[in-house]
Amino acid sequence: MTLALLGQAALNGFLFGGVYSLMAVGLSLIFGVMRVINIAHGDMMVWGSYLAFVLALRLGLDPFVSFVLCAAAIFCMGVVVQRALVNRVLNAPHEMQILLMLGVALVLENLALVVFGPDTRRTESAYGLATVWLGPIFVDVARLITFGLALALSCALYLFLFRSDLGKLIRAAADNGYGALVIGADVERIYTVAFGIGAACVGAAGALMSALLPFSPATGFAQTVTSFNIVIIGGMGSLLGAFLGGLLVAVAESLGAVLLVPSLKELVGFVLLVLILLFRPQGLFGGKTS
Amino acid sequence: MRWATLVALAVLLMLPNFLGSYLLTVFIFIFFYAYLGQAWNLLGGYGGQISLGHAAFVGIGAYTSTYLAMTYQLSPWIGMLIGGAAAACLGAVIGYLGFRFGLRGFYFILLTVAFGEICRLVVSHVDALGGALGLFITFSGDPWQFQFSDNRYYYYVALGLMLISMGIAALIERSRMGAYLAAIREDEDASEALGVNAFGTKLAAIVLSAFLTGVGGTFYANYLFSLQPNTAFGIPLSVEIILRPIVGGSGTLMGPVLGSFILSPLAEVSRTYFARGGLSGVHLIVYGSLLVAVVLFFPRGAYPYLRRLLSRRRGAP
Numbered sequence: 001m002t003l004a005l006l007g008q009a010a011l012n013g014f015l016f017g018g019v020y021s022l023m024a025v026g027l028s029l030i031f032g033v034m035r036v037i038n039i040a041h042g043d044m045m046v047w048g049s050y051l052a053f054v055l056a057l058r059l060g061l062d063p064f065v066s067f068v069l070c071a072a073a074i075f076c077m078g079v080v081v082q083r084a085l086v087n088r089v090l091n092a093p094h095e096m097q098i099l100l101m102l103g104v105a106l107v108l109e110n111l112a113l114v115v116f117g118p119d120t121r122r123t124e125s126a127y128g129l130a131t132v133w134l135g136p137i138f139v140d141v142a143r144l145i146t147f148g149l150a151l152a153l154s155c156a157l158y159l160f161l162f163r164s165d166l167g168k169l170i171r172a173a174a175d176n177g178y179g180a181l182v183i184g185a186d187v188e189r190i191y192t193v194a195f196g197i198g199a200a201c202v203g204a205a206g207a208l209m210s211a212l213l214p215f216s217p218a219t220g221f222a223q224t225v226t227s228f229n230i231v232i233i234g235g236m237g238s239l240l241g242a243f244l245g246g247l248l249v250a251v252a253e254s255l256g257a258v259l260l261v262p263s264l265k266e267l268v269g270f271v272l273l274v275l276i277l278l279f280r281p282q283g284l285f286g287g288k289t290s
Numbered sequence: 291m292r293w294a295t296l297v298a299l300a301v302l303l304m305l306p307n308f309l310g311s312y313l314l315t316v317f318i319f320i321f322f323y324a325y326l327g328q329a330w331n332l333l334g335g336y337g338g339q340i341s342l343g344h345a346a347f348v349g350i351g352a353y354t355s356t357y358l359a360m361t362y363q364l365s366p367w368i369g370m371l372i373g374g375a376a377a378a379c380l381g382a383v384i385g386y387l388g389f390r391f392g393l394r395g396f397y398f399i400l401l402t403v404a405f406g407e408i409c410r411l412v413v414s415h416v417d418a419l420g421g422a423l424g425l426f427i428t429f430s431g432d433p434w435q436f437q438f439s440d441n442r443y444y445y446y447v448a449l450g451l452m453l454i455s456m457g458i459a460a461l462i463e464r465s466r467m468g469a470y471l472a473a474i475r476e477d478e479d480a481s482e483a484l485g486v487n488a489f490g491t492k493l494a495a496i497v498l499s500a501f502l503t504g505v506g507g508t509f510y511a512n513y514l515f516s517l518q519p520n521t522a523f524g525i526p527l528s529v530e531i532i533l534r535p536i537v538g539g540s541g542t543l544m545g546p547v548l549g550s551f552i553l554s555p556l557a558e559v560s561r562t563y564f565a566r567g568g569l570s571g572v573h574l575i576v577y578g579s580l581l582v583a584v585v586l587f588f589p590r591g592a593y594p595y596l597r598r599l600l601s602r603r604r605g606a607p
Contacts, residue, residue, distance in 0.1 A: 035394055078531055085582060093587055095340050099536050100585040102529060106578030110571030217571070221525060224406065228400055263422075267411045271403045277401050278391055 004136040005258060013254025016212060016246060018150030019205045019271065021246030025154055026229035026240055028199030032237040033194040035173040036086055041109035042223030044199050048206025049073050049215045050116050057178035062221025064145050075196045082195035087188065090186035105221065112217040113238045123210040128174075146208045147285035153204055154243055157197070161239070168195050174237070186260045202227075229273045235286025244285060248272075292329065302449060306442040314441050320554040321448035322509060327534035328455035328548030329502035331494045335540035336459075338475030340395075343384075343402030345527035346409045347377035347500045351507025352522050354411065356425050359435065366436035377504025377557050378497045379397045381406070385496035389489050394478070403525065410449060411521035413438050421438040424518035427511065436512040444513055451509060452547065455502060475541070499521060503531075530557075539591025558581070 005279060021046060037042075048070045055066040060136045081104060089097050130141035161167040173180040173190045181187050209215070226249070236247025249269050256268030298473050306314060326348070334340045354376045355369030360562035364372075388401045414422040431439040438444055462468045470491045511517050521527065538549025560573035587594050 017340060029502075038337075041389070074473045086587070088586060089589075092585070094534060095540065096585050096589050098342075098399070099533075099581055101577040102533075103581030106574050106581065110574040110578065113571030114575070166358065225403060225525070228403075230396070232400055238419070261415065264411060264415060267408060272410050274387075274401065274408070278387055279391060281391060281393060281397060 006255065008137045009254045009258040010251055010266055011137060011142065012143065013251035015140065015147040016254065017080075017247035017250030018147035019209045019212070019246075020226070020230055020250045022150045022153060022205040022208070023155040023202045023227050024234065024242040024246045025157065026198040026205070028231045028234070028237060028239055028242040029201070029258040030195055030198035031231065032171060034086065034090060034191055035168070036202035037101060038082070038195075038198065038223055038230075041202055041227050042225070043220035044077060044144070045202045045206035045209070045223050046076050046112055046215060046217055046220040047077065048203035049123070049210035050121070051203075052207035052210045056123045056125070062127075063207050063211045064127070064149065065242070067149065067204045069198040070156045070207035071204035074206070077203075078196040078199025079192055081199070081269075085258060086195065087191065090091070090191075105224070106133050109217050109220045112220075116217065118216060120214040120216045121216045123207075125211040125281025127211075129139050129206060142211055146212060149208060150205070153201070154239075155199065160197075166190075166193065172242075179193050187279055199231050219243065226266075226269060229269050232283055233272055233276045237284065238285045240272060241283055241285030245283070248284075306445050310456075311441055313447055316558045317446065317557050318441070318448045318513070319558055320384075320550050321445075321452040321517060322506065322513075323530065323534050323554050324449070324547045324550035325451040325455045326503060326506050326531045327538070327550055328452070328459050329499050329506065330503070330531050330539060331546050332459060332462060332534040333499040335535050335542070335545065336475065336494045337471040337492060339492055339496070339543075340399050340532070341402040341496075341499075342399050342501050342525070343404075343406030343527050344499075344531045345523050345525065346380060346402075346406040347415065347503035347520070348507040348510055348513075349409060349523035350377045350380055351429025351504030351509035352505075352517050353419055353425070354504075355508040355516055356427060357419060360427075365434050366512055367434070367466045367509050370436075370505050372500040373508055374505040377507065378501040378578075381496045382411075382493065384500075386491045387440065389492045403528075406523060406525065406528060407439075410519050413523060414519035419519075422519060424515075424516060424522075425511075427515045429515060433512075436508065447509065451506065452578050456543060456547065458498075458502070461545060467491060467494065472541075475514075479517065504606075533581070537581070537591060537592030542591070542593050545591055545593045548596070549591070552592060553577075 023041065027038055028042075030036060051070045051073055052063040052066050055069065056063060061069075063162050085100060085104065086097075087101050088126060088196040104267055127142045127145060131138045132141060133139075161171055162287055169180065169185050170193065172183075173194070177187060178267050180190070206215075228247040230249050233241050233249060234241030234243070249272065252268045252272055253265040257265040260267070305317065308393065309317065327343070330341065330344050351373035354373035356363040358369040358372065359366050367424065383595035384402060386399050393401055395493050399430070413419050427437075429437060431437050433443070442477045461473070470481070470486045473484070473486055474488050474491060478488055507522070512523070530584055534553055535546040536549070539545030557573065557577060560576050564572040584592075
């Protein structure tokens with residue numbers, strides 16, 4: 001166990017954290033605006049991964065290019081799910097919303113299983129094996145590009161939410177849905193767009209991650225749970241918290257894989273979650289709990 | 291109503307004489323999942339504290355009794371209670387941590403998911419418990435070892451478990467605790483203002499729920515003859531547990547039973563039917579679509595709807 005090894009693990013985790021951040025930002029946006037827990041989040045991500053895989057296989061598109069198409073496709077999926085289903089249970093009790101999204105998650109996961117089969121896949125990328133050495137540690141180029149793209153997308157989302165009129169309306173609806181309705185905002189449209197954008201984030205994250213990690217239909221639920229971990233750790237409803245939480249969890253998992261056993265790396269995330277829930281339930285960057 | 295209950299009971303007791311082995315299996319699953327659903331219902335239905343980590347209690351109970359049986363030849367009939375107690379301890383820990391810090395709704399759900407996953411990950415790394423491969427029970431056919439060469443005995447054990455859980459739920463429904471739980475579910479702050487000890491009541495509910503679920507773990511292990519961390523502790527099992535009471539009508543005595551009579555045969559039949567055709571995912575697509583339909587069209591579960599339908603017919607001239 002050398003210092004270089006730990007530094008390597010931390011760097012790998014940090015660069016990988018970009019996709020974690022992106023998927024958590026999507027989840028946080030959906031929850032923040034609609035108070036709906038998107039249990040199908042990870043399964044939407046897996047669909048993004050498969051789209052990238054198919055586009056690479058059939059059209060030879062690199063996932064670092066095709067992620068835009070994947071995001072657009074999952075945006076549409078999110079819009080359909082919101083319009084057809086979520087919209088109708090916005091005022092229903094918590095457990096009913098959870099059950100609905102659980103149903104959607106089951107359908108999406110097993111649809112992927114029927115269409116693509118149970119095998120683990122990984123999208124080929126031209127940068128898959130490229131590395132750059134920095135003294136004793138190396139930088140995985142694919143991870144570096146992924147991180148850059150995830151950061152750029154998160155910044156774009158931030159600008160959209162804080163600078164554009166529609167973005168400001170989305171934030172207003174998140175703060176107070178009824179109030180937004182009173183001032184004449186088209187809340188239904190806002191909800192649809194917000195759900196679509198949240199889904200697009202995780203679709204892009206899925207496409208980017210498909211070049212880094214093997215995936216299969218069964219990985220969807222694990223990604224959902226990881227997204228929840230990150231959002232709670234970062235602070236529910238805080239986009240900055242979700243972003244930084246993603247980096248934190250990725251680094252912690254990566255270090256855990258080196259210090260413990262690789263297959264125990266998820267344990268680190270869960271222990272972190274339990275600690276946060278107990279001592280700072282509003283999350284690291286969350287304001288108030290309500 | 292009392293006559294109807296007695297007739298239903300008599301039918302269920304006679305039924306194994308007329309059922310083939312496949313239908314017998316289906317009924318065993320109906321009873322067993324109704325039992326687990328009822329155990330969940332005590333906390334999640336009556337008390338409104340949704341747990342998505344109940345598989346952890348099944349797993350703890352199953353592993354405890356199986357480990358004791360394999361290492362010390364302790365009868366699972368005794369190990370069952372020890373396993374239940376172990377699950378109750380875990381329930382107490384989760385409840386203490388969660389309720390003491392006032393975690394509600396979604397936060398509590400996530401705490402239960404996290405504990406379930408922590409158990410799964412830890413057990414799959416403990417070599418004494420078989421690691422990720424799990425434990426395998428060799429069949430001896432000895433009733434004292436919770437093994438029966440005739441499926442009908444499993445049927446009666448599962449039926450007994452379900453009836454016991456219904457008895458407990460009925461007692462709680464009529465007791466002070468049931469009223470407290472309902473008050474907490476409807477409005478926790480208001481109930482506390484009226485002097486309900488919300489923390490103590492919720493803690494008692496999760497301990498009882500965990501104990502019953504842990505006892506069910508022993509049946510799970512000895513009916514399936516094998517235990518894997520991914521199935522015994524996994525989230526899919528937790529999902530199976532919560533679906534039945536919610537589909538049937540959570541917070542009602544008959545809800546978990548009705549839900550299990552609807553979902554368990556559906557799951558079983560579609561699993562065998564579609565898996566035979568090589569389409570292993572299709573039954574879960576059906577399952578998922580059904581869930582969506584229940585939420586959209588019967589949001590309070592099937593039982594309240596059914597009761598309204600029956601009373602309307604009875605009221606009609």
